Amino acid sequence: MTYAIIILTVLISIAAFNNEELFQRFRFNAWLIKEKKQSWRFFSYAVLHAGWMHLLVNMFVFFSFGRFVEQAFIQVFGIGQGLLYFVLLYVGGVVFSTLYDFNQQKANPYYNAVGASGAVAAVLFSSILLEPVNSLFIFPIPFPVPAWLFGVLYLVYSAYMGKKEADNIGHNAHFFGAIFGLAFTIAIKPSFVEGFIFQLFG
Secondary structure, eight states: OHHHHHHHHHHHHHHHHTOHHHHHHHSBOHHHHHHHOOTTHHHHGGGOOSSHHHHHHHHHHHHHHHHHHHHHHHHHHOHHHHHHHHHHHHHHHHHHHHHHHHHHHTTOTTOOBOOSHHHHHHHHHHHHHHOTTOEEOOTTOSSOEEHHHHHHHHHHHHHHHHHHTOSSSOHHHHHHHHHHHHHHHHHHOTTHHHHHHHHHHO
16 A cells, blocks of 8 residues: 555656646645635645655655554454555545645635645554554764654754744645654553553553
8 A cells, every 4th residue: 555655646747848738726825725615625735745855755765664564453453444544544644744734825825735644644653553663764864863862852943943934845744754664653542551651661
């Protein structure tokens, strides 16, 4: 399923690079969702990206952690249920990560957003809950950082930058996508929290 999501996202993103009509039709715009009832934009924006680097970074991170979460879900829940939960994790991250900005920007026709960052954050934080002692390399830090520590720093940074609104990066989507990833993973199997605590302190 990880590969299918990547292929779909890459193909549509590349198509939209050279098709302005497709890009305009799929991007997230809270005003159009509210005033024109274009609710598909809650989903479609995630298969668009602003450029090659945006696309490659998102898909690389998703590839790196999506396979692990997908296999973990299959191992715990079985193939059918595991894949269903994985899709719900990703799609839920797509939608949930936009809700804050939808509420904040629904009267602003000029606010637009694209990219799978919120969904990728959901998958990344699901992996952190499942394996908090895993080591992550973060540019430009020249040494590995424990996944749980990265998670804490990521949330703090995203919340701070989201309030500051100093750039064009969707920090709010990153933050709320991450929160959704944690909440969803706990909801489908609360004992994952026990595993998290055991790995850190057991």
